[in-house]
Structures are given as structure tokens and as C-alpha cells.
Amino acid sequence: MPSSDQPATRAPERCDLAIVGGGIVGLAVARELARRNPDASICVLERESQLGTHQTDHNSGVIHAGVYYAPGSLKARLCVEGARELYEYCEAHDITHEHCGKVIIATDRSELARLDELERRAKANGVPGLRRLDAEGIRELEPHAQGIAGLHSPQTGIVDFLAVARSYAHDILETGASIATDCEVQSIRTGERALLLSHTHGATEAGNAIFCAGAWADRLAVKAGANADPRIVPFRGAYLQLSAERRDLVRSLIYPVPDPSLPFLGVHLTKHIDGEVLIGPTALMVGARDAYRLTTVRRRDLLDTLAWPGTWRMLARWWRTGVSELRHAALRSAFVHAAARYVPELRVEDVQVAFAGVRAQALARDGRLVDDFVFSHTERALHVRNAPSPAATSSLAIARHVADEAERTFELSG
Numbered sequence: 001m002p003s004s005d006q007p008a009t010r011a012p013e014r015c016d017l018a019i020v021g022g023g024i025v026g027l028a029v030a031r032e033l034a035r036r037n038p039d040a041s042i043c044v045l046e047r048e049s050q051l052g053t054h055q056t057d058h059n060s061g062v063i064h065a066g067v068y069y070a071p072g073s074l075k076a077r078l079c080v081e082g083a084r085e086l087y088e089y090c091e092a093h094d095i096t097h098e099h100c101g102k103v104i105i106a107t108d109r110s111e112l113a114r115l116d117e118l119e120r121r122a123k124a125n126g127v128p129g130l131r132r133l134d135a136e137g138i139r140e141l142e143p144h145a146q147g148i149a150g151l152h153s154p155q156t157g158i159v160d161f162l163a164v165a166r167s168y169a170h171d172i173l174e175t176g177a178s179i180a181t182d183c184e185v186q187s188i189r190t191g192e193r194a195l196l197l198s199h200t201h202g203a204t205e206a207g208n209a210i211f212c213a214g215a216w217a218d219r220l221a222v223k224a225g226a227n228a229d230p231r232i233v234p235f236r237g238a239y240l241q242l243s244a245e246r247r248d249l250v251r252s253l254i255y256p257v258p259d260p261s262l263p264f265l266g267v268h269l270t271k272h273i274d275g276e277v278l279i280g281p282t283a284l285m286v287g288a289r290d291a292y293r294l295t296t297v298r299r300r301d302l303l304d305t306l307a308w309p310g311t312w313r314m315l316a317r318w319w320r321t322g323v324s325e326l327r328h329a330a331l332r333s334a335f336v337h338a339a340a341r342y343v344p345e346l347r348v349e350d351v352q353v354a355f356a357g358v359r360a361q362a363l364a365r366d367g368r369l370v371d372d373f374v375f376s377h378t379e380r381a382l383h384v385r386n387a388p389s390p391a392a393t394s395s396l397a398i399a400r401h402v403a404d405e406a407e408r409t410f411e412l413s414g
């Protein structure tokens, strides 16, 4: 795969299919289509010098089992299928992963109805092995945690999604398809027989294209002629980590009962595949689509967010949550306090700053935070318009879904 020790591949002048975006979703889609169409010329065009630089490398690393998602939604189906396929893929490709299981904890009676609803959803979605817990059951699994009731999902696990994405890239190159990095697609023109993608290497005439550009998905879709709705609004997710001596406070994954009307799962404590224990992420609307530092603000990103009517509608509804997220971002003690609801022994002295990711969250014009995955079409092109969590877990199933759609829509020649 492209890395510092390998010369970068130039983007081809012509190809049958271009995949724009070399994150885990774009790479999974390219891999699936390259395997199905060995005679077609397929290339991946990635803006950064390395693959998977953005969300793929800045997340909780959790293989979700499908507990949360509304039955019948794309997320529900593609997460359950995707998790199963991802475990098989990791086994087959020797990628380190662990079925460590997860506990979702209710700490007071007001959360019990939501916990019931999660149990109902998980069962409807076919999540394997789900079990209800009482206070004693919680302590058996997580001796330092406390709660009055919980759910245990033994099939939830952990992996390094960047390692998975790199392995997909390896598979792609093995099929003979190409991957060009440092290649930002800047404009899209629809011709009679092809799309002309202008980029930093020059231009590629592509029979068809699939755009999997994460936080920049809306901009490319609009350039290809799509509606501006939904817009991507960046939500920064910062993590703390436990100091090495306190990692024994958490055995596997401890999650709160989330608010079902928000697409975020709340501050959780998660063992990472490298042995660290993460606490987070926060969910703070920020001024740049790559705001890995809180102080990074990009004029265009900020204007796009502020000029979007959905932003103001969302803020009118969720301002209280916004204020609480701001406190978590600004005050480490408030952040730790939120996690200590589940692990009371946790102290501010036990944690240090880890890293932050930026969620590419689609926001509808009417102010709705779009919960489900969204895919759409323009002429000769498909667009992944909303692929937030659990899209990394679901990447292989999303790839099948998009490839089926591509086969229905495009004539992929060889």
C-alpha cells in the first residue's frame, strides 16, 4: 500500500471506475468492486499522503454488534452483517482483534425504559448473545463499575480500523487496481461518456465514480450536481486515557444508555487494542472538518456550518446538550465526572489527554442530525453522504451494498 517507503502512484488519465476517498469505506468499496470486476480499470484517489488519515484513524476502535440502531434501518442491517464479516476478515488476514464484549449500564431508574428499548432493538436486529444484567451481573463483568441494570453484548469487540483499511488497500493492489495518494479531487465535470475529475495530479476521465469522502462528502456531491441537503457538520470527539497503573479499572467496554434522539453514544470507557483504556469521546461542534486541535478553525468550514439553516434549527433544540459538551471539552474534571458515574473510583489524577477525532455528521436542512447511513446518485456517480459510526464496523457490508447499487446503475466494462 502507499506509504513513505513506496513511491506514490500517479492517478491514471482514464479508468472505468474512480473511487474518491481512501478511508475505510472507500477502500472497502474499491476492494469489493475490484474483486467483482477483475477486468475493469479501477483507481482510488486519496487527497492525503497516507490512507485512512481522518476518521479511519481517529475513533474508538469498537466493532459494534448492532445494539442501538432502529430495526429496519441500514445501520441495523449493515452493522450486524458487517461485524460478522469483519471478524471473519480479521481471522483470515491475521489482524489483531478481540471479542472483549461490552456492558451498557443504567445508573438510575429514569434510564430503565431506554435500556428496555435498547434490548428490544438489539433483539430485533439479531444481535447475538445479548443478556440483561442486574447490579451483581454488572460487577461480575466489570468489578469497578456500578449500575442498577445493564445489557451485556458479548459480540462487541475491538480492532485497529487503520490496520483493517491498510489490509483492504493491500487486497486492492493485488487485484491490479491502483491507489493514488496526494491526489485531491477539486472539480467534477459530467461529459457524455465519462466524468472528468480534475485533481492535484492533473485529470482522470472516469466512466463512473463513487465518492466516499467522509467529512467532505457534501462538497463533492454538490460539485457533481447533487442537492446541498444534507450538509456535513464536524463534531469533534476528544479522548482521555487512563494512566497505566489505573487501567485495571476497566476490563472491556463500558457504555452509558444513550439518548436515542442523538446519533452519539455518550462518553464511554473502552479498552483499545493497543492496551490503552480510552475515555470519551466528547461531541463538540467545531470550526473545521479537520479540527484535531480545538483551535483549528477554517473559514470555509465555519461559514458552511453557520450558513446552513439546519445548524440553527439543531442548536435551538439541542443547546443544553451543546453547553454540557462544551463543559466536557473545557473542563477535564467535568469530563471525568461524567465517566465516574459508571466507574466511581475514577479520579482526575488517573487520566491524561489522548487524541481527538472529528465526526463527519450529516445535518439536514430541517435541523435533524441524520442518523442512518445515506447513499445517493448523480449522473454516472454514487455518493456516500453519511457514514458515521458504525461505518468502520460495517465497512464490508457497506461495500456490498454500494457495489450492488453500482452494478444496478453503472455499466462497468473491462
Ligand SMILES: Cc1cc2nc3c(=O)[nH]c(=O)nc-3n(C[C@H](O)[C@H](O)[C@H](O)COP(=O)(O)OP(=O)(O)OC[C@H]3O[C@@H](n4cnc5c(N)ncnc54)[C@H](O)[C@@H]3O)c2cc1C
Pocket: 020, 021, 022, 023, 024, 025, 026, 027, 045, 046, 047, 048, 051, 052, 053, 054, 055, 056, 057, 058, 059, 060, 061, 062, 063, 064, 183, 184, 185, 186, 212, 213, 214, 215, 216, 220, 237, 281, 356, 357, 358, 359, 360, 387, 388, 389, 390, 391, 392, 393, 394
Ligand atoms: C470520534 C469517533 C469515534 C468513532 N468510533 C467508532 C467506532 O468505535 N466504531 C465504528 O465502527 N465507527 C466509529 N467511528 C466512525 C468511523 O470512524 C467512520 O464511520 C469511518 O471511519 C468512516 O470512514 P470513511 O472512509 O467514510 O471516512 P474517512 O476515514 O474520514 O475517509 C474519507 C477520506 O476521503 C478523503 N477525501 C476527502 N475529500 C477528498 C477529495 N476531494 N479528494 C480525494 N480524497 C478526499 C479524505 O482525505 C479521507 O481519507 C468513529 C468516528 C469518530 C470520529
